[in-house]
Amino acid sequence: MEDKKALKILSDxxxxxxxxxxxxxxxxxxxxxFKDYPVKITRVQYAEDRDNLVIDxxxxxxxxxxxxxxDVVSAGSLDNWHTPPFAATIKDGNxxxxxxxxxxxxxxxMVVAMLDLLESDQELPGRIRLLASVGEETGEYGAAQLTKEGYADDLDGLIIGESSNCDVVVTHKGVIDYYVTSKGVTVHSSTPEKGKNAIMPLIxxxxxxxxxxxxxxxxDPVLGPLTHVISQIQGGSQINSVPDSAWLSGNIRTTPLYPNDQIYQELEEIVAExxxxxxxxxxxxxxxEVPLPNQKHTKLAKLAQAVIKEKMNYGGNFVADTGATDASEYIRAKGNFPIIIMGPAPGNVAHEPNEYTPVSNYLDGCKLYQDLAWKFWQEYAK
Structure with a gap:
């Protein structure tokens, strides 16, 4: 595919x-x-106006x-952007x-790679399934739905295209978002003994x-420590009333040393006490979401590393990520297949104003996914 057409797809x-x-x-x-190609297109609706897409x-x-x-995260304040966030702008190679x-x-x-493979004159020795999911940024619930409905069960391997600057992410932390609500009894603040302050138990x-x-x-020697942040707290209706309701939220990034089930139990014991x-x-x-078990010894991770180092002058390192991805859902599928995360964009600008990817990285990624597909088919057919 011509670079101009590939860039138009991303820009669109x-x-x-x-x-x-x-x-x-x-x-x-x-x-x-994909409408004019010999593929199977399946829509899996999560909610109104929220369709997952599966292309085989x-x-x-x-x-x-x-x-x-x-999905993407909100653009936030437009004052922080140098260019319109929802209009792709190419400047200085980015x-x-x-x-x-x-x-x-x-x-x-990934889409460009699939289209190029479909347009090639060669007979394809294998298959690709694109899993385009909803709601990753707010809970991976699109991937959870696709996993529950069996769309990952028969995979032989899975590559998630999250930004990694073409390094191979082989493991990442899990995440627990929790909300604690507190009930009280509201009275005038001059007679607090008659009421029940909902904020104090939350503190x-x-x-x-x-x-x-x-x-x-x-x-953890790869993922680092477990982290915990109390991220929100709200309560009360006005300054001269005892609050009858309040809530807080927290975010925990877990590692295999402290499994999610252990953390649930500990939080619930505090609530009960x-x-x-x-x-x-x-x-x-x-x-x-649970952590992604380390994939560095899998055939897919080693294959991806070899192809990247052969074809490119950057990337190919095995790395860990502190964030979570749809991998935490796909590992729940019935099939026992390896999962890696590898994308062309730099990850250090994700969610930021003026988010970007180098044009050269993106075009490299289009070719790299094709090369990985061919190598995967050859190796997994043995």
């Missing part, structure tokens, strides 16, 4: 405002690109999964726009939860 995707929802427009655009190409042979999410790094460049490069919870998480001082003392606390979790 960035032009779609799929910030935290409205992913169906992305699915529509991608489906239209090839008739036989090893099945390689390509994974990318359709392409700017929301999603240029995370992760429409990876998704577009005790925050102190005890932070102390407990800080006590987990074993450091405070409730015994008279609090009325409840805790819930929002799409928690």
């Amino acid at each position: 995707l960035i032009g779609i405002e799929s910030a935290n929802d409205h992913e169906t427009v992305v699915a529509d655009y991608l489906a239209d690109l 190409m090839g008739q036989q042979g090893p099945l390689l999964g390509f994974s990318g999410h359709e 392409l700017y726009g929301r999603g240029a790094s995370d992760m429409k460049s990876g998704l577009a490069a 005790k919870f925050a102190e005890q939860a932070q102390a407990k998480m800080d006590s987990h001082d074993q450091v 405070l409730n015994q003392q008279g609090a009325e606390l409840t805790i819930r979790y929002s799409f928690p």
Whole structure:
């Protein structure tokens, strides 16, 4: 494919405002690109205006999964942007726009690779399945749905196109987002003894939860320490009333040394103890994700590293990530297949204003995914 056409696909995707929802427009655009090719196109609706998209190409042979999410984070204040966030702008060799790094460049490069393979004169010895998911930025629930409905069960390997500057991410932390709510009784602030302050038990919870998480001082040699942040706290209606409700949220990044189930139990024990003392606390979790087990010894990771180092003058290192990806859902599939994360864009600008990817990186990624597919088919057919 000509570079101009490949860049148009990425630019078009960035032009779609799929910030935290409205992913169906992305699915529509991608489906239209493949409409004249011998592929199977399946829409998997998560909610209104939120369609996952699955595209299958090839008739036989090893099945390689390509994974990318359709949503992006909010652009935030436009005052912080030098260029319009939802209009791709090329300047000084970089392409700017929301999603240029995370992760429409990876998704577009995978699509370009598939289109080029479909247009090649060679008979394809294997298959590719594109899994384009909704809601990755807010909980990986598109990938969770695709996994639950079996779309990953028969994969022989999966590459997730998150930004990595063409390094091979072989493991990453898990994540637990939790919310604790507190009930009280509101009265006039001049007679607080008649009421029940909903904020005070939350303060005790925050102190005890932070102390407990800080006590987990074993450091994973690859992923580093478990981290915990109390990220939000709200409550009360006005300054001269005892608050009858309050809530807080927290974010924990877990490692295999401290499994998610252990953390759930510890948080719930704090809630139970405070409730015994008279609090009325409840805790819930929002799409928690487990860590990705280290993939560095898998055939797919070694293959990707070899191809990158052969074809490119950068990337190819095995690295870990502190963030979470759709991999945390796909590892729940029935099949026992390796998963790696590898994308052309730099990851250090994801979610930032003036997010970008070098044009050369993106075009390299388009070719690299093709080379990886060919090598994968050859190696996994043995």
